[in-house]
Amino acid sequence: xxxxxxxxxxxxxxxxxxxKSTHGxxxxxxxxxxxxxxxxxxxxxxxxxxxxxxxxxxYHLVERMPGAFxxxxxxDASLYTxxxxxxxxxxxxxxxxxxxxxVPVLNEEYIPNVFDAVKKLEEEGFLIIYRxxxxxxxxxxxxxxxxxxxxxxxxNNNKPLTKEKFDRLVxxxxxxxxxxxxxxxxxxxEDLFSIDDLPRLMETFKKRSIENPKEEYYISxxxxxxxxxxxxxxxxxxxxxxxx
Numbered sequence: 106x107x108x109x110x111x112x113x114x115x116x117x118x119x120x121x122x123x124x125k126s127t128h129g130x131x132x133x134x135x136x137x138x139x140x141x142x143x144x145x146x147x148x149x150x151x152x153x154x155x156x157x158x159x160x161x162x163x164y165h166l167v168e169r170m171p172g173a174f175x176x177x178x179x180x181d182a183s184l185y186t187x188x189x190x191x192x193x194x195x196x197x198x199x200x201x202x203x204x205x206x207x208v209p210v211l212n213e214e215y216i217p218n219v220f221d222a223v224k225k226l227e228e229e230g231f232l233i234i235y236r237x238x239x240x241x242x243x244x245x246x247x248x249x250x251x252x253x254x255x256x257x258x259x260x261n262n263n264k265p266l267t268k269e270k271f272d273r274l275v276x277x278x279x280x281x282x283x284x285x286x287x288x289x290x291x292x293x294x295e296d297l298f299s300i301d302d303l304p305r306l307m308e309t310f311k312k313r314s315i316e317n318p319k320e321e322y323y324i325s326x327x328x329x330x331x332x333x334x335x336x337x338x339x340x341x342x343x344x345x346x347x348x349x
Contacts, residue, residue, distance in 0.1 A: 272306060277327055
């Protein structure tokens with residue numbers, strides 16, 4: 106392997122420097138240009154989308170909240186070609202490889218519209234796009250896999266479960282409160298979630314969206330999600346739900 110690829114919503118980079126992530130301080134890349142295109146998105150994480158493959162078939166790109174892809178892929182991007190020498194496979198997933206060293210950019214390819222590029226990958230048979238609420242069989246209908254992701258992350262980091270660890274998941278998927286509380290109870294946590302937490306979480310993430318305008322907190326998507334999954338919660342948010 107001589108070259109690897111990194112997709113980014115930031116253009117004009119001459120080198121890529123390691124950044125802190127859930128796995129460590131790395132530069133991330135892949136040996137497959139098509140995967141790099143998917144990850145050149147503007148925003149989005151495991152609570153918003155899933156990306157995986159069964160056997161040797163096409164990848165599945167799954168929208169976990171209504172309208173999330175329209176925000177995730179609403180950008181142009183650059184596909185960077187990098188030398189492969191310093192990259193290692195730490196089994197982080199998605200055919201992802203990492204480097205602990207700063208890596209020079211060998212070539213930059215401009216992507217005018219990332220969602221158009223992703224849709225083209227579907228036309229070519231590389232992946233299947235599932236818009237919410239559609240999903241493949243390996244994603245449970247009740248979204249319980251998202252709870253397990255948070256639990257597993259804490260176990261891997263040798264950290265105890267706390268209510269605060271689930272704040273963002275409850276905000277984005279409030280229908281999971283009971284499942285999350287079951288995990289907290291099993292771990293001996295007495296401070297559990299209730300419907301009264303939802304206005305607090307809304308104000309928290311509204312404030313963060315103002316303080317960090319470059320970040321996407323999917324507030325309108327959360328409200329649309331509630332309209333579909335738990336409409337009784339909408340009355341808690343006053344004027345916000347009028348946009349629906």
